[in-house]
Amino acid sequence: MINKVVANADEAIADIMDGKTLMLGGFGLCGIPENCIAALVKKGTRNLTCISNNAGVDDFGIGLMLKQHQVKKMISSYVGENAEFERQLLSGELEVELIPQGTLATRCLAAGYGMPAIFTPAGVGTEVAEGKEVRNFDGKDYLMEYAFDADFAIVKAWKGDTTGNLIFRSTSRNFNPIMAMAGKITIAEVEELVEVGELDPDHIHTPGVYVHRIFQGKDYEKRIEQRTVRKRD
Amino acid sequence: MINKVVANADEAIADIMDGKTLMLGGFGLCGIPENCIAALVKKGTRNLTCISNNAGVDDFGIGLMLKQHQVKKMISSYVGENAEFERQLLSGELEVELIPQGTLATRCLAAGYGMPAIFTPAGVGTEVAEGKEVRNFDGKDYLMEYAFDADFAIVKAWKGDTTGNLIFRSTSRNFNPIMAMAGKITIAEVEELVEVGELDPDHIHTPGVYVHRIFQGKDYEKRIEQRTVRKRD
Amino acid sequence: MLDKNGIAKRIAKEIKDGYYVNLGIGIPTLVANYIPDGVNVVLQSENGLLGMGPFPLEGDEDPDLINAGKQTITTLPGSAIFDSAMSFGMIRAQKIDLTILGAMEVSENGDIANWKIPGKMVKGMGGAMDLVASAKNIIVAMQHVNKAGESKLLPTCTLPLTGVRCIKKIVTELAVLDVLPEGGFKLLERAPGVSVAEIREATAGKLYADDDVPEMVID
């Protein structure tokens, strides 16, 4: 089997240069590639375009990169809960492109499945439709939306093997598998890196063919954004 | 949880009337819905349009339905290994539409994901492209192909729970999960029907929302089409 | 006049046995508390879950298990997890029977605005545009008038749209209304103690009301 293992996050992101387009998995702070984000902050790569459903919070996730002014443009569906983001946006330091969440997801899928464009009704008749081709199928209007073209996809999985097969845990799956498919180069950090043969082929969410580098992550903080609980009796 | 269980194949297919369009999962004889096919043969439903990657063999799979002249039209990617099929085709009794395998699969996916059409380069410049819209993206030509519109999808899974969640085993997965998503009504027969809670939510291949009826199958023959082996020393 | 829980209770009566339901943030979330016994529903969370359960017991929070509002939640037996493409795939393919969401404005022809206020920080539409454009059955749960006392049921929306001609039913603290296919709001039910005149007063868009509009029955 082909071996994709690199030593750590620093090695995994070493060739991500200024000005590149990155996809970053996760929904809110759930399932984000914490190690790679930390390494990107350390490396200080700038002028990045980041495709990610959200933009982290002030002191975690992509928020850490925003604070260091590493991000030129965010492509997201929802960017709340981040004061520094708001400040940079209002001051014109940061560009933002807001995309319906399903369109964001499906444009990832399209890239991973070699489909140059897809049709979705989301945004028809709204400002999202501006400049886009509208096409009617069977009486309903759809927008044509293009596959993403990202230099790197950076994802976080629960388990992965040395050949790059990935398994995600619970709702930390979210955008991770579809971004993993969509990157020209895909980097996966995992909570547990195992040898080939340890993962059941029927349980693999992302086949290794989509993954170019994998490493054993460490010190996962897994911060909770909205801790909601029921009282114990 | 919502309960989708029906007693058996006869009940599951009871409302499949003459002239309907059915998707049938499986690749060759691997992962085919044996019980439902037997029930359809017994019921004698006719003039069916069957979307299935293959057409079975003379005495198994969809071949059994062909023998009873129940199929008006086959939509497949490969229909070899079936003498009765060939006879009916040549005599004009049977209509056949051949579709590239990836196009077949992606037209299922499109239906399951609410995408009215997809783009694929498969068939560009060939007779498959006749009458179809060709569109150039980034210097490459693609055909626009439409989502399937099937009245019923009939699939076979390894395990399923009472709310319709499905798990497939090994390469018997093939077309089953994408057809399960694509049917207006989806019927799943399973080797093992379990209670809700017995399947790991992270291992589900087809979420129950896509499945309308499920039943415990029986007497699986699982015929092998090409038995290829290595000699033991 | 209903409080938020009253609105949620009334909406819960629209949910039928066997429904797959997507609940938006705010009042829609409360609907889950009022689903009648014997009505089996599966809640979808568009970040990739079918079979959402209640909040976890204190100490049982799992950072890998959240809903689309980023709240820690639980799963119920029979739940399934999937990626965001499949999640919006099933939404777009209309496999979700009912979507309940909030709104800032709804127009006579069923347009909805609920994501952007010009001049204010725009946080994004999240999954709202996908949901309203795709759902076969959407109920809007909202206050009848905004904080400035202006009607949110309008001839045309003044705010940037989330979707066009997609809303079919509205439940507010005052009333249950249908959006008519030919345009206009049809008053179906009054909140307890609320008169047709009060509802008409609070509705800027065209309102159709029969002489005898029944009062809501909430359990």
Next chain:
Amino acid sequence: MLDKNGIAKRIAKEIKDGYYVNLGIGIPTLVANYIPDGVNVVLQSENGLLGMGPFPLEGDEDPDLINAGKQTITTLPGSAIFDSAMSFGMIRAQKIDLTILGAMEVSENGDIANWKIPGKMVKGMGGAMDLVASAKNIIVAMQHVNKAGESKLLPTCTLPLTGVRCIKKIVTELAVLDVLPEGGFKLLERAPGVSVAEIREATAGKLYADDDVPEMVID
């Protein structure tokens, strides 16, 4: 002149460490037997498998585990199973580094015909049209001439096409050839004991050959 195994052996030398490879039915399948030690490859089977292994030992056949030729096979450690949409998704997205397949005809401009003979029973294209239209790197493994002694390397294909302008390399019992971007076959290597004249004789399409064409080295 090579036999089928010779063709497979020569093609195996084109496979680089780390390649994901799709092997068609026939001679391409034989290539798996000649992948050099130390060259790690993963074989894809388009019915939904990465990490295909050899045929099972007698008695170990699993009806749920077959390849795209419907043969019983095994998986290797590190394999992954997926549905047919993902399988052709990764093919279309050019994640497969090399595709090797047979052909009835190849034309000077890289067109290929391998699925249909007018007047004969048509079994279908299976995955061939997807593979040839999508693959970034395709090698055709075939006999140089057909059973009637006619060249299969033609100015233009006479049979219905499988794909256009997609073939870049051909290995036959006589030669290794590139299809030039501007059209025409470029002779790269001769099979042991085969002359350029013999190859020219067997090639109906335009053939470019240097004065000194090396013989294949197939250890």
